[in-house]
Amino acid sequence: MKIFIVYCHPCDDSLTRCIRDNFILGLESANHSYIISDLYKMNFRTDMSESEYRREAFYRPEISVPADVSAEHEKINSSDAIVFIYPLFWSEAPAKLVGWFDRVWTLGFAYGENRKMKKLEKALVLVSAGNTHEYFEQTGIGTAIRKVFLEDRLFDRVKQKEMIVFEATSREKEDREKNRDRHLKLAFDAGAGF
Numbered sequence: 001m002k003i004f005i006v007y008c009h010p011c012d013d014s015l016t017r018c019i020r021d022n023f024i025l026g027l028e029s030a031n032h033s034y035i036i037s038d039l040y041k042m043n044f045r046t047d048m049s050e051s052e053y054r055r056e057a058f059y060r061p062e063i064s065v066p067a068d069v070s071a072e073h074e075k076i077n078s079s080d081a082i083v084f085i086y087p088l089f090w091s092e093a094p095a096k097l098v099g100w101f102d103r104v105w106t107l108g109f110a111y112g113e114n115r116k117m118k119k120l121e122k123a124l125v126l127v128s129a130g131n132t133h134e135y136f137e138q139t140g141i142g143t144a145i146r147k148v149f150l151e152d153r154l155f156d157r158v159k160q161k162e163m164i165v166f167e168a169t170s171r172e173k174e175d176r177e178k179n180r181d182r183h184l185k186l187a188f189d190a191g192a193g194f
Contacts, residue, residue, distance in 0.1 A: 001121070001194065003027060004079035005036040008086040008097040015169050015180065016128040019187040020085045023126060026191020035075055039096045044068065046099020061108040072104045073117070081122040081194070082158070084149075087169075088129040091141050093149070101153055110157060123158040124190060125149055128169045128183075136165065164190060 005024070009016045027034055037044070045068065048056070055063035065073070076082065086093050104110070110117050127145070129136070136142030142165070150161045166183045 001032045001080045002078065003032055003034040003081045003083055003194065004075050005034055005083045005085060006039065006097070006100065007036055008039045008084075008094050008100070010040050010094075014087070014128075015166075015183070016085065016087045018180075018184060019126055019128060019166060022184045022187040023083070023085065023191040026188040027194060028191075029188075030192045030194060032191070032194055035079065037072065037075060037100075039100060044096065044100060046096050046103065048099075048102055052103060056107055059107060059112070061112070065106055065109075066103075069103050069106065072100070073106075073109055076104075076120070077116070077118050079120065081120055081124070083124045083126065085126045086128075088127050088145070088165075091145065105153070117157060119156070120158040122160045122194070123150075123154050123162070124194070125161075125163040126166070126187065126190065127163065128166045130169055132167045133165065136167075 005020070007020050009020075011017070024034065039046075049066070051063055052066070052069075054060060055065070084093075084097070086097050089095075092098065109115055133142070136145070145165075146163055150163060154161050164186065166179075166186070168179055169183070
């Protein structure tokens with residue numbers, strides 16, 4: 001299986017990066033291939049241009065999409081599955097990843113009539129989060145995160161969707177280091193079992 005990984009984290013020495021690397025090791029152990037868009041390393045532009053806005057807001061598919069967006073479309077359509085790996089910032093994906101959706105989920109590709117985005121077999125969302133699972137469920141934030149990402153952004157674009165939240169990853173959390181090995185094993189297993 002060929003997997004497209006959309007990775008979004010500004011630091012190379014983060015736990016999220018370790019999660020990504022262990023997930024990739026798992027994919028490789030299962031003989032899957034992958035391509036990756038590292039949004040920060042690519043310096044992916046996340047703000048829509050006026051032309052892009054007019055294309056989307058006024059349903060004008062005759063306005064072409066920029067080359068960087070078209071490249072992301074090609075990565076998606078050349079893959080069987082998509083994986084998003086990112087840290088949770090204020091109960092949401094980083095602005096760079098939200099902007100990726102703003103620009104890449106375009107009219108005629110991800111929505112609208114005769115859309116060209118293939119229906120992917122699977123989507124997996126790997127999220128590092130500062131708080132615990134209990135906190136997210138008690139506050140309703142866990143439900144909101146899943147609803148926005150799985151039911152809105154991914155919607156019917158994939159056949160099977162799953163989100164794994166790696167909890168209590170904030171540096172001030174007492175259990176951060178204790179849970180590190182468990183998180184990295186979970187990431188590896190998610191890749192190996194893909």
